[in-house]
Amino acid sequence: MAVKTAIVGLGIMGQRMLQQMVCHEGYAPVALWDPNPDACRQALQLAPNAAIAANADEAISAADLVYLACPPVPRKAFALLAARNGKSVFLEKPLGVDITDSEYLVVQIEGLGVPAAVNFTQAAGDALMDVSQAAKSGALGDVIGVDIVVTYSEWPRGWQVAADWLRFRAEGGMTREVISHFLFFVERILGPLSVVYASPTYPDDPALCETHLLARLETADGKPVSIMASVGGAQPDRQELIIKGSKVSRRITDFYVDSASDGGAFVEVADRPEDPRAVSLKAQLDDLLLCLDGKPNRLATLQEALRVQKLIEIMLTVK
Secondary structure (H helix, E strand, C coil): CCEEEEEECCCHHHHHHHHHHHHCCCEEEEEEECCCHHHHHHHHHHCCCCEECCCHHHHHHCCCEEEECCCHHHHHHHHHHHHHCCCEEEECCCCCCCHHHHHHHHHHHHHHCCCEEECCCCCCCHHHHHHHHHHHHCCCCCEEEEEEEEEECCCCCHHHCCCHHHHECCCCCHHHHHHHHHHHHHHHHHCCEEEEEEEEECCCCCCECCCEEEEEEEECCCCEEEEEEEECCCCCCEEEEEEEECCCEEEEECCCEEEEECCCCCEECCCCCCCHHHHHHHHHHHHHHHHHCCCCCCCECHHHHHHHHHHHHHHCCCC
């Protein structure tokens, strides 16, 4: 039977996931909630058989699986409520913004033993699997480091402006929203990272999120991970992760475009899907069913998400 699912948070990610769940035979969205009535109306158009709950508690009580696509700060309370009532939990990233709160959340959910995972969207994707296999097999040669480059003309981007919290330092910013994905990717391949140096730049308004970040992280054996991120200027979005090998390097652009270079120009190694976002989310949902059944899966664990959060929050702290 399809898993009865509640979605709390019906912004961009909530509606995207809802659309994929409606199309997936493994899920039955039954309850939806967001404090914004317009978001609720839009979501109901995607899933007319679901009900708009009066509040988050009511949505959670109606389902067996709770997907939390709300901002990070309220996510902790909803996740704990769901887990304490025996519900499986699928959380958006970042896991949180307060490290102590997130450590408590992880201990509590793990202690309750309910299935739980975090939606780093590359976790079940072909790019991560293929690059990881290439690194393990020696096809890349010696992996000597990683470069992460993220640049935007504006933040939030045009399609994100409805999620106003993304522009504020308290919960938003490109480091939490985008760079976290790439750090998860790197740790999956090279193991845990540590921050050696980080320099974020913030606007004069202390409420607003970072506009630039320069950072150096290292693996346990000293391999460098360099980050350059910036906002501003007339330019297209750029989101690149380069795993640098002594024989072959791999570049992941926009989360799914996988290219290889043996010293010349990067060449894409696979055909692009017509709808890469749909393919990515379906892969996540396929593996989420495995997680719910207690089977091996590729989704990000709570511990992996917590490690990434710690790296992010360290980098965002002005020394």
